[in-house]
Each structure stands twice: as structure tokens, then as C-alpha cells.
Amino acid sequence: MATVALDSKRTKEHMKIRINRRGWAVLVGVPVFILTIAAAFLVSIFTSSAQASSTLPQGIETVAVTVIPGDSLWDLAREYAVGYDVNAAMEHIAEINALDSSEIRVGDTLDIPVLAN
Known part of the structure; x- marks a missing residue:
């Protein structure tokens, strides 16, 4: 005051x-x-419509492939992703296997997603 x-x-x-x-x-x-x-x-x-799913997500079916001399990520993607975009398949393989680049080494075991046609 x-x-x-x-x-x-x-x-x-x-x-x-x-x-x-x-x-x-x-x-x-x-x-x-x-x-x-x-x-x-x-x-x-x-009022948000986002909700958690009550069902468990289905896993991606993969095949374990051991890299041999002459293999490249491109070749593996082309072989296992028949009928799909090879670049997208390469990105998917890299994501699943936590690869920083497209370089792979002989003896590495990679999980390759099996894409159904």
C-alpha cells in the first residue's frame, strides 16, 4: 500500500x-x-484418438543368411525380395540388422526378411 x-x-x-x-x-x-x-x-x-494396441504385433519372418565371399547387400536383397523394390529391401535388411552402411563382411550372419508375394 x-x-x-x-x-x-x-x-x-x-x-x-x-x-x-x-x-x-x-x-x-x-x-x-x-x-x-x-x-x-x-x-x-x-480427446486424443491414439490408443495402445491390445494385441501383440506379429514378428517379421526372417531367414538367417551367412555372408560368403562375393555377396553384397544388393545381391541378398535381390535374391530374397523377388518382385519388390530392391532399394527398399536393402533398407529393410539394414534396419533389421542395425547396419550403419551397406557394407557387409564375410562370415556375418544377417537376418533377411522373407517377403511373401
């Missing part, structure tokens, strides 16, 4: 606070904005 004494003979009076339009906008607008954002967040949480 602010008080001011303008004259030593006058008693102390309470100071009136004046708020202009911009002040009212900030005083009222900021809390309304925050409450609107919070309400939108809560509504989006409770």
Missing part, C-alpha cells in the same frame, strides 16, 4: 493506482491467454 505526504500539514492519503488500456490488457489478457492454452492442452489430451 503506497502512501504519500504532499504537505506536512496534510495527513497521509492512500495513493490511487490508475491503469490504462494497455495495463488492463496485460492484467487480464495474460492470465486469459495462459488459461486458454492450458484448456486446449487438457482437451487435446482427453
